[in-house]
Amino acid sequence: MQGLVQKALGGHIRSIARIITMVESESPYTEEIMKLIYPHTGNAHIIGITGSPGAGKSTLTDKLIDNFKQQGKNVGVIAVDPSSPFTGGAILADRIRMQRHSVDPNVYIRSMGTRGSLGGLAKSTYEAAMILDACGKDVIFIETVGVGQSEIDIVKIADSVCLILVPGMGDDIQIMKAGIMEIADVFVVNKADRDGFERVVAEVRIMLDLVKHGNWTPPVLTTVAEKAKGLPELTQSLMDHGKFLSESREGLDKKLKRITIEVEEILQREIARFTERTWKENCTPELLDSLLAKKTDPYTVAGKILEMVFVNN
Amino acid sequence: MFGKKELQEIQELKRSYEIAVEKVLLKNPERKKEFTTVGGIPLNRVYSPEDIQDQNYGSDIGYPGDYPYTRGVQPNMYRGRFWTMRMYAGFSTAEESNKRYRYLLAQGGSGLSVAFDLPTQIGYDSDHPMAQGECGKVGVAIDSLADMETLFDQIPLDKVSTSMTINAPAAVLLAMYICVGEKQGISMDRLSGTIQNDILKEYIARGTYIFPPKPSMRLITDIFGFCSENVPKWNTISISGYHIREAGSTAAQEVAFTLADAIAYVEAAIKAGLDPNVFGKRLSFFFNAHNGFLEEIAKFRAARRMWAQIMKTRFGVTDAKAQMLRFHTQTAGCTLTAQQPENNIVRVALQALSAVLGGTQSLHTNSMDEALALPTEKSVGIALKTQQIIAHESGVTDTVDPIAGSYAIEALTNDIQTMAEEYIRKIDDMDGMLVAIEKGYVQKQIQDAAYEYQKAIENEDLIVVGVNKFRMKEERRDLQLLKVDESVGRMQISKLKKMKETRDNIAVQNALEEVRTAARDESLNMMPRIIDAVKCYATEGEICGVLREEFGEYTENIVL
Amino acid sequence: MAEDKIRVVVAKPGLDGHDRGAKVIARALRDSGMEVIYTGLRQTPEQIVETAIQEDADAIGISILSGAHEYYFSKVIDLLKEKEASDIIVFGGGVIPEDDVPHLLEIGAGAIFGPGTPTTSCSEWLKNAVKEKRAMETR
Structure with missing residues (x-):
């Protein structure tokens, strides 16, 4: 495993792709890989791109790649699409709009299916971003699924969250309700060559006045992604936010919070794993019968299982 | 359409008929629980005057050549002149294609239909990196006027009408055709033919787009405007349902999305200041003739009636010619099977017959070997003969619209119209076809239908002879297939290079x-x-x- | 491993826009539980191969109706070799004359599915092919 990870850290694309797969499929090597990766992380600027379907997330990402490349950055993209809850299959088609970058050695694009995760992200999106970070990407875009409430997960893993709105979709209000207004660091009104974009800009500004901010006031920018209009400004804003984080108390808080969450999540996951295993080992037909006959109750059983988990480990 | 008393009598007869049916069903159940058309329209066991009782002959059907043209656009249809037998052809170099065109004209073909290779359709010269491996493959490679001159060598452009399947770069190819005419001493007002020029269906079904919708629509309206003044006999667009159907749509969707595209073009042209009474006369259509024989006939009739109504009521068009839906038909390429390819001759014959009974203005019949490769001269010959047999031997052309008044046909015509209008309403609600395409609505409908169709074949709900039933063991294919040599690309590139050295x-x-x-x-x-x-x-x-x-x-x- | 999903790139090489087959097969593979990376139209062999590598795909499915199959299959297969990624399975379909199939298999295509092939045969074949491939790998 060490060899593979070393190759990945050296920028070997196939190795990077392979270890992402291993982590994504919860291979037994996951822990080992992440331990090897971890010391090399912390250099990349992770940018979340979120917004409703049809807002132009992929097209905007495609153009952002150009702009960050011009700044001499090495770019990674993780594009998340929903998996079918019935078959587990997925069609991952976000990269269609970025295919012209696929042969660029300084751009790595990876599609992920949500695989049962309910948020706008896949279960291992964060780990994949860490891997790209460690393997030399300066900027990592994470394009979310884009379906309302669940989108707020992005704030847990991205340094900067960029929310894309469009005129005439009628769903801007939905997004505002979903609490995404509070988490976005940069607002973009895309397709700003259409009627009604000024109204969306004005609405966002009004909403922003109602929300409390620290020392960063989220800018509201307009773009026409298809024509690459407004992209230099957006790029600058995102870079400014990255700089702000690296220099401010907010940035440090964000990092501390993320590390805390990370540990908590690992704990939860491990406890869940042990608990589930212990439960499966002890879930005898006799026990189920006595539950059915009300000779015992689920609380007592669960209590006993927990006892076993903590005593055994 | 029928008197009250008449209808009562019919209903009484129906009751005794239904009793008789019940008895039969007790002994033998029917083959299927539900019968539908290929496109999923439920079919009654039998149709009677009752099913078309609300119809008014004068305003809904009318005589041929009369609004709403349900029965055809000319008063005497094929008693005057047959449809144009127009075989889509073109491959390899301009020299090779020129030979094939002259063969087809000598065989009694009455118009040309040019197939261009993919680089030409997407605006790349033969020496472009994206053109590698593609030159001359699905059509003829045209890089410049020089190639176009060769393509029409010894073919008098005032004597033939030429249809060109070209969309995104239609303006360029039309310009070349005009220049070839000029060199032959034929002024552009004497040229007749069609360019496909239908970009919207490229976005939703065929894929040879270049530019985004807005400038594409502008190129189209520029062509409308230029031709209205200078090339009056030219059909400036062929609004195509063919490819929508090939991409997997149902018959009703084919009508709906084609007419919705047409609405978008008319709106764009009106916005550009053009008069629909004038450019409306030069709009032509292109439909698919698929397997469901009755449904297809009904589809052509419904499309004609709907378009007349749309032009009249939505756009206030008064010129009769501008209300008429004139169309070319091609038999459905997607129904051809690679298995037992000779069976395709029969499929094509039935499909072609539905187009003729549906009142087409021109027709291409597919060749039996097209699921395998480009057609050979022999198989193209059979396909053309199929049209000639329908025209000269079947007798269906000797009385106008012989199938009108069939209760089933008229009812199905109404069904298709109802379903298609529902789609058009949805598209209107979305603010028109451009938005519907941008949202992916149209594409999704077509892909869903395509997937359903595929599943129906795999579950054997739909039978394809020789594919999922009546297969034969140990098939030996002894078809000669046409192969385009890889050297075409090299030849084309060296021609192009030479040409560039000699021009100014x-x-x-x-x-x-x-x-x-x-x-x-x-x-x-x-x-x-x-x-x-x-x-x-x-x-x-x-x-x-x-x-x-x-x-x-x-x-x-x-x-x- | 908890989940060993099959990942497959479905691509339309070249200029051919007839994507009904590609889309139907993409859906069918998804419905059989695979992750399908759909690249869309007008892909160069280089783009297809890079995509498969970045996505760590098990296989590449290409659909060609334009007669350019000889060119695209050999180019994709050669590039995979060049990138030391020949373990990625290449299969395809479209309008491909039977006579051309043996040569495509010879140069390294895993399977060619002609017109009329049920989508289930294709997904079953792919599942088995990936299983064999993974068994041979020491991951």
């Missing part, structure tokens, strides 16, 4: 800059500048290259 390159650069200026200024019509560029042998790739720089390129919108 300064004139070319100046002409291209003129094209650029026109592209930037919407008040200018682009056609005259494109003609000037073509005339000094600017290549298709150079002209489209300038337009790519000015207009940008379209990326498909996938909704799966």
Whole structure:
């Protein structure tokens, strides 16, 4: 495993792709890989791109790649699409709009299916971003699924969250309700060559006045992604936010919070794993019968299982 | 359409008929629980006057040549002149295709239909990296006026009508055709033919788009405007349901999405200041003739009636010619099977018959070997003979619209119209076809239908003879297949190189800059500048290259 | 491993826009539980191969109706070799004359599915092919 990870850290694309797969499929090597990766992380600027379907997330990402490349950055993209809850299959088609970058050695694009995760992200999106970070990407875009409430997960893993709105979709209000207004660091009104974009800009500004901010006031920018209009400004804003984080108390808080969450999540996951295993080992037909006959109750059983988990480990 | 008393009698007869049916069903159940058309329209066991009782003969059906043209656009239809037997052809180099065209004309074909190779359709010259491996494969490679001159060598352009399947770069190819005419001494007002020029269906079904919708629509309306004044006999667009159907739509969707595209073109042209009574006369349509024989006939009739109503009520068009839906038909390529290919001759014959009974103005019949490769001369010959047999031997052409008044046909015609109007209403609610395409609505409907169709074949709900039933063991294919040599690309590139050395390159650069200026200024019509560029042998790739720089390129919108 | 999903790139090489088959097969593979990376139209062999590598795909499915199959299959297969990624399975379909199939298999295509092939045969074949491939790998 060490060899593979070393190759990945050296920028070997196939190795990077392979270890992402291993982590994504919860291979037994996951822990080992992440331990090897971890010391090399912390250099990349992770940018979340979120917004409703049809807002132009992929097209905007495609153009952002150009702009960050011009700044001499090495770019990674993780594009998340929903998996079918019935078959587990997925069609991952976000990269269609970025295919012209696929042969660029300084751009790595990876599609992920949500695989049962309910948020706008896949279960291992964060780990994949860490891997790209460690393997030399300066900027990592994470394009979310884009379906309302669940989108707020992005704030847990991205340094900067960029929310894309469009005129005439009628769903801007939905997004505002979903609490995404509070988490976005940069607002973009895309397709700003259409009627009604000024109204969306004005609405966002009004909403922003109602929300409390620290020392960063989220800018509201307009773009026409298809024509690459407004992209230099957006790029600058995102870079400014990255700089702000690296220099401010907010940035440090964000990092501390993320590390805390990370540990908590690992704990939860491990406890869940042990608990589930212990439960499966002890879930005898006799026990189920006595539950059915009300000779015992689920609380007592669960209590006993927990006892076993903590005593055994 | 029937008196009250008559209808009562019919209903009484129906009751005793139903009793008789019950008895039969007790003994033997029917083959299926539910019968539907290929496109999923429920079919009654039997149709009677009751099913079309609300219909008014005068206003809903009418006589041939009369509004709403349900029975056909000419008063006497094929008793006057048969449809144009127009075989889509073209492959390899201009020389090779020229030979095939002259063969087809000698065989009694009455019009040409040019197939271009993919680089030509997408505005790349043969030496472009994206053209590698594609030159001359699915059609003829045309880079410049020089190739076009060869393509129509010894074919008098005032005697034939030529249809060109070209969309995104239609303006360039039309310009070349006009220049070839001029060299033959034929002025452009004497040229007749069609360019497909239908970009919307490229976005939703066929895939040979170049530019984004807005500049594409402008190119189209520029062509409308230019031809209204200068090439009056030219059909400036062939609004195509064919490819929508090939991509997997149902018959009703084919009608709906084609007419919705047409509505978008008419709206754009009106917005550009053109008169629908004038350009409306030069709109033509292109439909698919698929397997469901009755449904297809009904589809053609419904489309004709709907278009007349749309032009009259939605756009206030008063000119009768501009209300008429004139259409070309091609039999359905997607129904051809690679297994037992000879069976395709029969499929094509039935499909062609439905187009004739549906009142088509021109027809292409597919060749039996097209699921395997491009057709050979022999198989093309059989396909053309199939049309001649329908025209001369079947007798269906001797009385106008013989199938009208069939209760089933009239009822199905109404069903298709109802379903298609529902789709058009949805598209209107979305603010028109451009938005519906951008949202992926149309693409999704077509893909869903395509997937259902595939599943129906796999579950054997739909039977395809020789594929999922009546298969034969140990099939030996002894068909001769046409193969396009890989050397075509090399030959084409060396021709192109030579041509570029001999032309006046300064004139070319100046002409291209003129094209650029026109592209930037919407008040200018682009056609005259494109003609000037073509005339000094600017290549298709150079002209489209300038337009790519000015207009940008379209990326498909996938909704799966 | 908890989940060993099959990942497959479905691509339309070249200029051919007939994507009904590609889309139907993409859906069918998804419905059989695979992750399908759909690249869309007009892909160069280089783009297809890079995509498969970045996505760590098990297989590449290409659909060609334009007659350019000889060119695209050999180019994709050669590039995979060049990138030391020949373990990625290449299969395809479209309008491909039977006579051309043996040569495509010879140069390294895993399977060619002609017109009329049920989508289930294709997904079953792919599942088995990936299983064999993974068994041979020491991951």
